[in-house]
Structures are given as structure tokens and as C-alpha cells.
Amino acid sequence: MLVFLVTAHEFGHFLMARKNGVEVEEFGICFPPRALCWRKVNGKWKRIPKKQWKKMPGEGLIISLNWLPIGGFCQMKGESDAAKEKGSFGRASYWGKTKILFGGVAANWLIAFVILTVLAITGMPRFLDNQFEIASDSRVVVTSPVVLSAIKPDSPAANAGFQEGDTIKRIGRDMSVVCDKAPCPTTGMMEEDINMPSDFTDYTKQYPGQHVVIYYERNGEEKSASVKLNEEGSEYLFGAVLSGSSVHRSTWSAPIVGAGLTLQLTGETFKGVGTLLVNLVTGIVKQVSPASETRQEGSEALKSATDGLSGPVGIIGILFPAFVSDSATSVFFLVAIISISLACMNVLPIPALDGGRWLLITIFKLRKKELTKEKEEKIVGRAFMAIIILALIVTVIDVMRLMQR
Numbered sequence: 416m417l418v419f420l421v422t423a424h425e426f427g428h429f430l431m432a433r434k435n436g437v438e439v440e441e442f443g444i445c446f447p448p449r450a451l452c453w454r455k456v457n458g459k460w461k462r463i464p465k466k467q468w469k470k471m472p473g474e475g476l477i478i479s480l481n482w483l484p485i486g487g488f489c490q491m492k493g494e495s496d497a498a499k500e501k502g503s504f505g506r507a508s509y510w511g512k513t514k515i516l517f518g519g520v521a522a523n524w525l526i527a528f529v530i531l532t533v534l535a536i537t538g539m540p541r542f543l544d545n546q547f548e549i550a551s552d553s554r555v556v557v558t559s560p561v562v563l564s565a566i567k568p569d570s571p572a573a574n575a576g577f578q579e580g581d582t583i584k585r586i587g588r589d590m591s592v593v594c595d596k597a598p599c600p601t602t603g604m605m606e607e608d609i610n611m612p613s614d615f616t617d618y619t620k621q622y623p624g625q626h627v628v629i630y631y632e633r634n635g636e637e638k639s640a641s642v643k644l645n646e647e648g649s650e651y652l653f654g655a656v657l658s659g660s661s662v663h664r665s666t667w668s669a670p671i672v673g674a675g676l677t678l679q680l681t682g683e684t685f686k687g688v689g690t691l692l693v694n695l696v697t698g699i700v701k702q703v704s705p706a707s708e709t710r711q712e713g714s715e716a717l718k719s720a721t722d723g724l725s726g727p728v729g730i731i732g733i734l735f736p737a738f739v740s741d742s743a744t745s746v747f748f749l750v751a752i753i754s755i756s757l758a759c760m761n762v763l764p765i766p767a768l769d770g771g772r773w774l775l776i777t778i779f780k781l782r783k784k785e786l787t788k789e790k791e792e793k794i795v796g797r798a799f800m801a802i803i804i805l806a807l808i809v810t811v812i813d814v815m816r817l818m819q820r
Contacts, residue, residue: 418445420523420754421486424761427522428489428515435511438492438502439476446483453478491515495788496776512776516769523758524677530751532673538662539672540748541611543683547675549668558742560584561609561659563631570654575642577631577655583609584637585630586618606630612657623647662744680752684759694719767799 422444432439443449453462454473463471471477493503500506507515531539538556539548561583566572587606606628609615619627624646630639644652665672694716701713765771775794779786 416750417753418484418486420526420750420757423522423526423754424519424757425487425489427518427520428491429518431515431518432489432491432504435507435515436502437504437507437511437515439489440492441477441479441488441490443479443481443488443490445481445487446485447479447481448483449479450482451480495791496779496786497788497791509776509780513773516773517762520758520761520769523754523761524681527680527751527754527758528673528677530673530747530754531676532669534744534747534751535663535665535669535672535676538664538744539676540660540662540742540744541613542748543679544613547679548663548672549665552665552668553663554665555610555661556664557610557659557661558744559658559660561612561615561657563655564658565656567651567654570651571642571644572653572655575629575640577629577640578633580633582632583615583629583657583659584632585609586615587628587630588622588626610659610661612659615653615657619644619652623649623652660742677751677755680755681759684756688759688763765798765802766795767802771795771798 425442429439429442449468451462452468453460454471454477455461455475456463456473461473463473463477491504492498493500493505496505496512498505504512504515534540535548538558539546563572563577563579563581563583566577566579585606585608607614607618609618623644626641626643628639628641630637632638642653645654698713698716698719701709701716704710704713761768762770764774766775772795775791776786
């Protein structure tokens, strides 16, 4: 799926390049060394044998399948801004270069939009408290009921007689019981259905130290129990681990939900990147402080930054198994999130990335100065080395996390 998302990103560049008169010399799925390749020979697509790769018969575009499953590439003619040959990237107009550079980003956002639109119809998991949806066209479907999977000893849950495996149905408050002074302004039950563990948690957080009535099912029989929750500030209010899931389904509003959630997750991604950078810089600065307390704060900020980083190893080794064990719906939701992340990262003004290359070209255009091939390669090369170093650090962190599991 990672290969698919990166290849789709490169295909966005490919389409925009062809549309704006830039020749694509090779479009590769995965990274070299090359395994197979095809090219037009006498007007027909043919697979080129390995022994002919050096001379490479035929003309125009080469389509290759390569051995390293870590992405893909779109090799254009004259990729530097200074290139002047016909059909080169450098020969394209400024607007043409803009469309080519951001074609990959658009492809990733489009993939996320399509996935999220389909999930809005088939069942959208909820990962955000304020997740975008059209309330009038959203129906909750319970995929697995909320079950008590573990209970802490001497907790309100244990004292009320709850057992592992009990299925939580509803929660409410008996106003005639909780009212301390007569006359009570309200009598009778005020109940809420429990479709997800977060529904239960959110409800109990409203009434710390108070009585709630929980309706549950055990061995096919519905029961109820009055429970006094722990006070606010306690280690836990109820004292049980809950599991369960539900999805929200839409009909006519599915495309709106897909677009709205793509925008919302994009905003959350940029917010996360900003927080990560702040923690990283703050942590490094505080590490050189003579005060031990400040250095400790710096260490915590750095830990928070590294906890928020994850590369392919972390996704495949940690995140992906967790999502797979949940459901196919969660897997595709993860794919949409990764696609949005790829789009957001490539927009960042780092010269080795699409957004950075566009910014570099724009700055030199506004200054009315030539961006020479040597200067562009020097700037982009240094930025690329920094990204490689960061990727290695993230990989080491991911491997250490895997070893600790």
C-alpha cells in the first residue's frame, strides 16, 4: 500500500508533465535495480530483455518495474530549472512547473478523498473527537458491542459486581437517587446508549464522585447496577478496560464527508508537524541549559517529538498490525491518513521536496535571477542529505520500538 501511494504520487507528476509538454524518460514502480521494463518499438509496447538495457531499443517513455519496494519515480527530461532543451522540465512555463510539482500532492489528496468517501458509505470509524460529518445524514452502526475486557480490583466496577465479558448497553442517572435535596427538580431516568468505549468514558467524566446506573448484558440477560464513581483526580473513575467499535454511515453526504474529512485530517497533520518541530527545537535548546530542571523539561520535549515520529518501519511493524487486527475499514482509514501525510510532507518548503523546489524556483523568478543547475543541485542535494539523515534516525527509533514490544 505504501508503494501504491508513492507510485500514485509519482503518477500525478507524470500526468502533469505530459500535459504541459515535458517528456518523461522513465516511469518506475519501486526503486532500482531494474527487474523488468517496457518500451515502444515500432509503435508497439514490448518488454525489453535485460541484455538490451544498455542500448535500450525503441523510442520515448520507458516503464519499469524495479526490485526495491520503497516507492516509485518519474524521471523527466532536463529536471533542473535551468534546462532549455525542448521537452525539458526547465523549458516549461512557471505555471506548468507549478502544476507538475504539485501534481503528486494532488494525487495523494485525491486518493484520500476517494477512500474517505467510500468509507462514509460503507462505515467510517471515528478517530477524532470532533470528526467531520453531516449529522442529519449520519447513522451509527455498532460493529462490535462495548465489552468489559478487564476490571481493576477494589474499583467501583468490581465493587458493583461487574465481570469481564459483560456487555455495556446504556448508562444513565436516576435523578430520584442522586438528588440530595427535596423537592427534586427532575425524577426518573436520564439514559444514553453506549455504542463506543469513548461514549462511556465521556459520560462518566461528567459525573465524577456521583452515582450512575449502568445497564449491561450477561449470558443473554440484561441487568443493571448503580455505581458510585471515584472522585475527580483519582487514577480511574470506573476501573475497567472497555473494548468495542462502531462506524458512522452516510448516504447523499458521503462526498461532502470525504472532502471535509480530508481537509480536517490535513489540518491535523500540519498541526502535528508544527507541534513536533516546536518540541524538537525546544528540547534541543533546553538541553544546553545549566539548570537540571530545564534539561529535564528538554528531555521530555524531545521524547514527545520522537514519540510523534514514525517511518515505514514503524508503520509496517507497529501501526499496520494494530490496524489490521481491528478491521479492513481501519486499514483503509490508515491508508487515507498516510496518503494525506505524504501530500502534507511534500508541500513543506524543504528544497528536496515538491513544495521546497517550487519555493526555490519562485524565489529566483521573483528576484529575476537564473537558478543554475549547479546551484539548484547544491541546495537540493544538501536538503536531501538532511532528509536521509532524519529518515535514518526515525528508522533507528522505529526498530528500537519494535525490539521493545
